[in-house]
Amino acid sequence: MVEQSNWMRQVEADPGHSHWYVERFRAMARAGDDLAGEARLVDAMAPRGAHILDAGCGPGRLGGYLAACGHRVVGVDVDPTLIEAAEQDHPGPRWLVGDLAELDLPAHGIIEPFDIIVSAGNVMTFLAPSTRVPVLTRLLAHLKEDGRAVIGFGAGRDYEFSEFLADAAHAGFATDLLLSAWDVRPFTEDSEFLVALLRPS
Template sequence: MTAPEENLWLATVRKNPDHSPNFAQRWRTLAAEGQDIFGEARTVDAMVARGSRILDAGCGTGRIGGWLSEQGHQVVGVDLDPHLIDVARVDYPKAQWQVGNLADFTIAGAAGERQEFDLIVSAGNVVTFLSESERLPALQQLREQLAADGRMIIGFGSGRGYAFDDFEADAREAGLALQQRYSTWNFHLPADDFLVAVLGRK
């Protein structure tokens, strides 16, 4: 599978306008059934001090960033789907939610200065939805939002058009250094089917 020429999420929504509401309802249903949908969020919580500044990149309905905001962190979530952002604002009002494409977004403070985050998380295969032309710019934008001693954690599966080696090469070009590599959000040893990469500024 080669890299997509168009953002896969936008392409899917264009073909099926009900995709976003169905996606949001699926997560709400899983939560209502008592399924554990916050595993990645618990991992992130363990990586930072209480009250940390966290960016949820490709936040969707806010299940990760929203949970983290309820633990006392200062959370901003960014996603290109306005419907999912609306759901996040309703379900998790303690966080700040913003519509934006990871390839060209900017989060500014009250005085217009660029915000920096102690940790940036991107879960749910978000990076594999990016088009080929969005991949490097997205990683560069994320790096610019990362505090000097901050960390970034990105997880996605294999067979989705973004080879792990290609991702790591893009990360290096974006000015990021791979610090740890795992195969699960529970930090199991590296494997071929899933990547959880912990990165920092070079």
């Protein structure tokens, strides 16, 4: 049995947490905040009409933007409340409830591997530690041979950047580029954020 994610533990402790999270981003969107920085980087990397997996998609802001750019998007999240919000706010992509540690999209009829897999919003830090390598392994299994994964999260969340990069290598990824922000700033030893561009090794 897969260990429960830190996110779902939070939801269990506070049943209103998911609704708060959804409303937070809806309020930011209404205020005109820029919520598409991650998606713009992914769009710049992707061929037109790319097949993109939004892994840990939350309420769908990235996948929705990428679908509006003409990409074929599948979003997966463990939280049904977030998937429901994604379906309401961002029609177009295919949204699925699922645990990334057990990701098996061919079982949902999605056979084609992905050009790009994106995991933003600190998703990696919400995973149970025992599932980090299995999640990375499952992501790699859904990626094209020449595809790339883009994974970003902040420091101070009980997952050291060096540990993540070691886990990614263990799962079969090679590192193409490390950035310290989604706006393509270079990564340094004292960076407070990591955006890792990975490919199959």
